[in-house]
Amino acid sequence: MKTPVLYLIPAPLSAISVSAVLPQDHIDVVKTLTCFVVEDVRTARRYLSALGLNPAVLKLEVLDEHTSPGDWYGLLEPLRQGQSMGMVSEAGLPAVADPGAELVALAHKEGYAVVPLVGPSSLLMALMASGLNGQQFAFRGYLPVKAALRDKKIRELEKLSAKEQQTQIFIETPYRNESLFQALLLCCGDDTRLTLAINLTAPDAFICTRTIAAWKGNSPDFAGMYHKKPCVFLILA
Amino acid sequence: MKTPVLYLIPAPLSAISVSAVLPQDHIDVVKTLTCFVVEDVRTARRYLSALGLNPAVLKLEVLDEHTSPGDWYGLLEPLRQGQSMGMVSEAGLPAVADPGAELVALAHKEGYAVVPLVGPSSLLMALMASGLNGQQFAFRGYLPVKAALRDKKIRELEKLSAKEQQTQIFIETPYRNESLFQALLLCCGDDTRLTLAINLTAPDAFICTRTIAAWKGNSPDFAGMYHKKPCVFLILA
Numbered sequence: 001m002k003t004p005v006l007y008l009i010p011a012p013l014s015a016i017s018v019s020a021v022l023p024q025d026h027i028d029v030v031k032t033l034t035c036f037v038v039e040d041v042r043t044a045r046r047y048l049s050a051l052g053l054n055p056a057v058l059k060l061e062v063l064d065e066h067t068s069p070g071d072w073y074g075l076l077e078p079l080r081q082g083q084s085m086g087m088v089s090e091a092g093l094p095a096v097a098d099p100g101a102e103l104v105a106l107a108h109k110e111g112y113a114v115v116p117l118v119g120p121s122s123l124l125m126a127l128m129a130s131g132l133n134g135q136q137f138a139f140r141g142y143l144p145v146k147a148a149l150r151d152k153k154i155r156e157l158e159k160l161s162a163k164e165q166q167t168q169i170f171i172e173t174p175y176r177n178e179s180l181f182q183a184l185l186l187c188c189g190d191d192t193r194l195t196l197a198i199n200l201t202a203p204d205a206f207i208c209t210r211t212i213a214a215w216k217g218n219s220p221d222f223a224g225m226y227h228k229k230p231c232v233f234l235i236l237a
Numbered sequence: 238m239k240t241p242v243l244y245l246i247p248a249p250l251s252a253i254s255v256s257a258v259l260p261q262d263h264i265d266v267v268k269t270l271t272c273f274v275v276e277d278v279r280t281a282r283r284y285l286s287a288l289g290l291n292p293a294v295l296k297l298e299v300l301d302e303h304t305s306p307g308d309w310y311g312l313l314e315p316l317r318q319g320q321s322m323g324m325v326s327e328a329g330l331p332a333v334a335d336p337g338a339e340l341v342a343l344a345h346k347e348g349y350a351v352v353p354l355v356g357p358s359s360l361l362m363a364l365m366a367s368g369l370n371g372q373q374f375a376f377r378g379y380l381p382v383k384a385a386l387r388d389k390k391i392r393e394l395e396k397l398s399a400k401e402q403q404t405q406i407f408i409e410t411p412y413r414n415e416s417l418f419q420a421l422l423l424c425c426g427d428d429t430r431l432t433l434a435i436n437l438t439a440p441d442a443f444i445c446t447r448t449i450a451a452w453k454g455n456s457p458d459f460a461g462m463y464h465k466k467p468c469v470f471l472i473l474a
Contacts, residue, residue: 008365020262021355025254096364096371105368105430108446116362118258118438124361125353127333128245131342134333138375138403166375193342201355209345 005084006076006107007033008094010119011047013230014202018050026117027051035059035078035085037103044088063087065099072103079112091230093121097141097171123169126197126232129207130167133236137167143180150180154187161192162237169234177231178222181215188212188235195234198226209234242321243313243344244270245331247356248284250467251439255287263354264288272296272315272322274340281325300324302336309340316349328467330358334378334408360406363434363469366444367404370473374404380417387417391424398429399474406471414468415459418452425449425472432471435463446471 009030012021022030030051038044038060049055061075078085087094087103093116095101107114123139140157144150157168172180177198184194190213198206198220206220220226246267249258259267267288275281275297286292298312315322324331324340330353332338344351360376377394381387394405409417414435421431427450435443435457443457457463 017262020260022260023257024261025257093361093365093371095366095368096361098371101368101371103368104366105446108368114366114368114444115442116366116437116444118355118357118362120355121358121361124330124333124358125355128330129332129341129351129353131332131338131340131345131351134330134335134338135378136376139373141372200353205352207351207353209342 003113004079004082005113005115006079006104007084007086008104008114008116009086009088010093010117010121011088011091013091013120013122013200016201018047020201022051022117022119026119029117030086033084033086035083037061037063037075037085037087037100039064039088039090039099043090047088063099063103067099069102072106075103076107076110076112079107079110091122093119096121097123097139120201122197122200122230122232125200126195126207126234127167127169129197130195130234131209132167132193132195132234133165134167136165137169140168140170142172143170147183151183151187154183158188158192158235158237161235165236167234167236169232171230171232174228174230177226177229180233181219181222184233184235185212185216189237192235192237196220197232197234199229200232240350241316241319242350242352243316243341244321244323245341245351245353246323246325247330247354247358248325248328250328250357250359250437253438255284257438259288259354259356263356266354267323270321270323272320274298274300274312274322274324274337276301276325276327276336280327284325300336300340304336306339309343312340313344313347313349316344316347328359330356333358334360334376357438359434359437359467359469362437363432363444363471364404364406366434367432367471368446369404369430369432369471370402371404373402374406377405377407379409380407384420388420388424391420395425395429395472395474398472402473404471404473406469408467408469411465411467414463414466417470418456418459421470421472422449422453426474429472429474433457434469434471436466437469
């Protein structure tokens, strides 16, 4: 391995103190860096300042869903100059349910060390708190937007979870959380367990596992308290 | 939700300082607890002492693969007495690739709050550092031990990863790491990418993604430096 390192730096899931996000030793590592690839400059600058970095000396380059593959190469320039650098996403772990994996792949191809730091993963925090099967699980990203396709996918995933005892994890654009929740109540069997993990790490975080039957008539307040709050959905039949 | 909380407390993956494991705010939360369900009393006591808890006042109950389902009920007694408690596994996240999920399920059934703390997950740290697809992935636990069944499973998983662009994540008992690695070289296509994430978070941690073709003749030192060290395997075809 070449000595400069690409550090993968988890970001907060909610507006909490940085001392609830990264272990202290990892904060100290981040403070030694000045070059970062980030998903959004404004949020990243705020986060890195809160970690104690001097915003005036930071060099931030953007990698988001609009970055063209032709621009990835240039983003690793600090490593080629012998300088370690960091990658930060909008929330949670970089390169997981997020852009960035291709840049990590490029770093491996060029032989640089890649070091993941410890921090919040909404998917795994939801899984461990669900009580569903943590020995077999799959993350499915976003389900289709169109209702008919979405419902078909839900039924497929429920069948698969029954067959392989595999917990199915998926997410939704927050303003569509309630319609996905209602679709799950309609499409899944009464005994299937559904976990909702809403606004993880925030003071109003809500994590609850119930059977579909028990969720009926017990909807979380998606229109009020949990309006447009991020939610991880998990099912196991 | 009833007020007492079941906290899920991640544990170190390697023998490192606790300030590299949990964020400071979470260490402070753990310090308020005295009752814990643990996988191994000796390791848990050492870890909790390192976090600053007084070992003399700790009440530790064991939950491991030998615990019979009839004993789970009693393990939540502190919650029923109105007292928050913690769950700690041997390494990484409790209830993920580990016993404990059933106890979390029971806590949900009885209506207690379950709060996951931030900490190291070898599976997700390996995934984010792999550069493989983080938008679709599945954790498969252990593959079959018998060579013929194992090889069949490897081919199935490779096919599935190609079809769904789903990263396949699996683990092995450390003394069998080398034979699994050799089987992957034999069973997978030359262009399939394989990530090895060995001894994560330790000073000798090794994370590397290469094509099967590039791994041939480039085996990590499983017999020496990485003898019996935990390894996460990831493939994507």
